[in-house]
Amino acid sequence: MSIVFVMAPVALVLATVAVAAFIWAARDGQFDDTETPAQRVLFDSMDERPQDDSSRVQA
Amino acid sequence: MTTLLDAPSETDIDTAIVCDHCGLAVPEALVDPIADHQFCCGGCEVAYETIHGCGLEAYYDFRKRTPADRQAAKGAGKRYAAYDSDAFLSRNAGTTSNGCRSIDLRLEGVHCAACVWLVERMPTIVDGVIDTRLSLGTSRARVVWDPQKARLSEIAETLDRLGYTPHPARDKSAHSARNRAERTRLIHLAIAGALAGNSMLMAVALYAGAFEGIDLQHATLFRWISMVIGWLSLTWPGATFFRSAWVACRNKAASLDQPIALALAVGAVAGTVNVVTGRGEIYFDSLSVLVFLLLVGRFLQARQQRWAEEAVGLTLSMTPDSCRVVRDDQVIEESSEGLEVGDTVEVRPGELFPADGTVLQGASSVDQSLLTGESRPVAAENGTEVFAGSQNLTATLRVSVSATGETTRVGKLVRLVEEGLADKPPIVRFADRIGGYFVVVVSVLALVNFSWWVATAGLSGAIESTVALLIVACPCALGLATPLTMAVAIGRGSKRGMLIKSAAVLEKLTDAGRKQHGILFLDKTGTLTTGRLQVEGYTGDPDLKPWIAAVEAKSNHPIAKALFEAFTGASTTDAATISDHTEQLGDGVVATIPAGKLLVGSLRFARQEQVTVPTYLQAAIDEGHRRGHSVVLAALNGRGAGVMWLSDELKPGTREQLELLTHAGWTPAILSGDAAPAVQRVAAALGIPADSAMSDSTPEQKLLRVKSATGDEQQGPAIMVGDGVNDAAALAAADVGVAVHGGVEASLTAADVYFSSPGIGKLNELMALARTTMRTARRNFAISLAYNLTAVALAAMGWVTPLVAAVIMPLSSLSVLISAVAFGTTEVPAVATNQK
Numbered sequence: 060m061s062i063v064f065v066m067a068p069v070a071l072v073l074a075t076v077a078v079a080a081f082i083w084a085a086r087d088g089q090f091d092d093t094e095t096p097a098q099r100v101l102f103d104s105m106d107e108r109p110q111d112d113s114s115r116v117q118a
Numbered sequence: 119m120t121t122l123l124d125a126p127s128e129t130d131i132d133t134a135i136v137c138d139h140c141g142l143a144v145p146e147a148l149v150d151p152i153a154d155h156q157f158c159c160g161g162c163e164v165a166y167e168t169i170h171g172c173g174l175e176a177y178y179d180f181r182k183r184t185p186a187d188r189q190a191a192k193g194a195g196k197r198y199a200a201y202d203s204d205a206f207l208s209r210n211a212g213t214t215s216n217g218c219r220s221i222d223l224r225l226e227g228v229h230c231a232a233c234v235w236l237v238e239r240m241p242t243i244v245d246g247v248i249d250t251r252l253s254l255g256t257s258r259a260r261v262v263w264d265p266q267k268a269r270l271s272e273i274a275e276t277l278d279r280l281g282y283t284p285h286p287a288r289d290k291s292a293h294s295a296r297n298r299a300e301r302t303r304l305i306h307l308a309i310a311g312a313l314a315g316n317s318m319l320m321a322v323a324l325y326a327g328a329f330e331g332i333d334l335q336h337a338t339l340f341r342w343i344s345m346v347i348g349w350l351s352l353t354w355p356g357a358t359f360f361r362s363a364w365v366a367c368r369n370k371a372a373s374l375d376q377p378i379a380l381a382l383a384v385g386a387v388a389g390t391v392n393v394v395t396g397r398g399e400i401y402f403d404s405l406s407v408l409v410f411l412l413l414v415g416r417f418l419q420a421r422q423q424r425w426a427e428e429a430v431g432l433t434l435s436m437t438p439d440s441c442r443v444v445r446d447d448q449v450i451e452e453s454s455e456g457l458e459v460g461d462t463v464e465v466r467p468g469e470l471f472p473a474d475g476t477v478l479q480g481a482s483s484v485d486q487s488l489l490t491g492e493s494r495p496v497a498a499e500n501g502t503e504v505f506a507g508s509q510n511l512t513a514t515l516r517v518s519v520s521a522t523g524e525t526t527r528v529g530k531l532v533r534l535v536e537e538g539l540a541d542k543p544p545i546v547r548f549a550d551r552i553g554g555y556f557v558v559v560v561s562v563l564a565l566v567n568f569s570w571w572v573a574t575a576g577l578s579g580a581i582e583s584t585v586a587l588l589i590v591a592c593p594c595a596l597g598l599a600t601p602l603t604m605a606v607a608i609g610r611g612s613k614r615g616m617l618i619k620s621a622a623v624l625e626k627l628t629d630a631g632r633k634q635h636g637i638l639f640l641d642k643t644g645t646l647t648t649g650r651l652q653v654e655g656y657t658g659d660p661d662l663k664p665w666i667a668a669v670e671a672k673s674n675h676p677i678a679k680a681l682f683e684a685f686t687g688a689s690t691t692d693a694a695t696i697s698d699h700t701e702q703l704g705d706g707v708v709a710t711i712p713a714g715k716l717l718v719g720s721l722r723f724a725r726q727e728q729v730t731v732p733t734y735l736q737a738a739i740d741e742g743h744r745r746g747h748s749v750v751l752a753a754l755n756g757r758g759a760g761v762m763w764l765s766d767e768l769k770p771g772t773r774e775q776l777e778l779l780t781h782a783g784w785t786p787a788i789l790s791g792d793a794a795p796a797v798q799r800v801a802a803a804l805g806i807p808a809d810s811a812m813s814d815s816t817p818e819q820k821l822l823r824v825k826s827a828t829g830d831e832q833q834g835p836a837i838m839v840g841d842g843v844n845d846a847a848a849l850a851a852a853d854v855g856v857a858v859h860g861g862v863e864a865s866l867t868a869a870d871v872y873f874s875s876p877g878i879g880k881l882n883e884l885m886a887l888a889r890t891t892m893r894t895a896r897r898n899f900a901i902s903l904a905y906n907l908t909a910v911a912l913a914a915m916g917w918v919t920p921l922v923a924a925v926i927m928p929l930s931s932l933s934v935l936i937s938a939v940a941f942g943t944t945e946v947p948a949v950a951t952n953q954k
Binding site: 063067078091 | 234297304315336
């Protein structure tokens, strides 16, 4: 049997995993606001605050 | 001689003194020569001090404000005691897993990344705030705080002081529904993309096989996988096309989704048959890519309309969140939501009325411009009716509540707006109309092709060729062209300060069906004029000016404020030398100054106090009346010494803008709630015929007038431009409603377009944008059509293989994409204005 019969389904499985990850991230709200996080990257350079872990909001 | 007071000159912005906080010019009257820092208003001063006090000066380095964006910090100076109440918190705040509270707040005045930076530094500003996240696009902030260490009222006050007045985000369910809808769209897009990519993978193998040869077992494998992917693509993300085509068929309407659904369906069925029987061509790769590209177009379209849907619970945002209720002689600050008919509320000067009611105690003047658009205050005393959302000006009032929430006058107006919006017939879009014809034409062509092939070459050849024809005839580029062009147009519009709710607006403005240009209804106060009383002229003793300013300094009355602004700084006066200061509500003030008894007030008041008016002043009084101004008299020791003209001034540049519009063919008309003399004055200044200027209009009357214009099919589109709640119903009913900067929440929701700068300046730009957009849309349409015709011809001749189809369709989409984006390089001409 040709290896292609293994490769093709595996490729599809990989694709499925990737899509599933995307769906999870989207449902988690990570794509809701794509503007503001882009701006936040600039902040660290001007920040004097010590790094702190902001508590994840679960509400 | 009457001297006209100069406004700060716009042309020497560079040499003018600018506010250290917001960058706007500081009015001459407020420039303090000895101070280190200059501010244009109290709001900016407070914000500046707060920012420096917390060591966050980096804010000023961050800010990238263009001149058009400069805005003063508009702190409302409110106290938010009611935010701490259990009722408020249980309604609006959530709890986090570690016992802290969280709340979604909508903030005013958020402009750029620096604002985000500042707001997200709240934990360093207020002890007890754990986290703050602000979304730039929606101006919503999520604040998490420890209730043991900080009170929500403190947090709200700090945000207000910084210039970001907070409101509780009331539309939580609508907001999360919208979020969910957008997420679903994104997920479908991603799935469509993954399926398209993988189906191309299979297809490339098969194309290669077509040239080089391929084992039957491999070909079969790829074909079956291709079919599975294809069906997934059509039934999951692609289902939306079938659904919408079906709905359109049921409603006997035409839609671009119909030919698309036809192509998809035919391709899928034919492909499945070919895979199962093992011979013939399959087109699943083209179908999957088709679904993906079309979904991209829709996604872009939906994303652009985001701002328009962020409507906060309207009624509640125009009335204050908290109020003072009198229970058993105790005044308690409570949330406005708990108010009931029969309650007594206390409203202090400067505050907004939380509900409709009748005055029980006190005498004051009230600013009802929210409802009437009228800039002049109305006297309120025992028995006077007052309305929710209007502002109490001079003295504390106790009011018995007669209507709350939706039953208030403002609430009813909001309902009128909502009904107006719901009733608006959906415009049959240009592209959708085409869709109807497309199906017919394509079906006919297919039939012709089929018969011809059957006659000449036999059934199987006929089927192959016709299937190919139906697939490549699919208006892919068309389906992409219009949303893309509109999305680009809306994006360009928003860069120029014109926020457009939906592309349909642009189509409406250039509607070829009706007469090109119709009526332009303009609100007066706030749209054509600045909305604030300003001193237009002064006749009399110039030495009196600083005394007038000093005497009017404490009053909340708009006339007093205007006089103060105009005359303060002319020279210094010692406030301690003023005594016996009495304010007669709605009439004027009387005080004793070193020179004697000074009276500043209305003519009626002056007559009451038996003031004599010298002849030269009488002439100034008459001239002021003739010109439609409000006339205020200053009298020293019983004898008239100065006459002041006050008016709501026309915004600079309005006349020129209007001329451009009239040249273009629009007929202007004024709809105003203000009194006739003031309206006529403005009409005359702008060259609008007197009978086109309606005065003393209630919101309901404005609505009727606009409706009668939209109902007239002979006329071109009716456009309404306004800014207040009293315009909102009319805005919703107009063919195109435009809300201008400074507008109230209700008018923003009711309108189709929002201008972020005040005045009618952007109307010309909007028209130009609409024209350019429609031109590009038509060009894209032509390109798509050309592709489709070529493809159909090729299919009829039997030259379309899956490879050819897979090349043609993305190619057509690409050229349409380039054309849509390239349209931006032919710049929308900015109309030169003199406006700030």
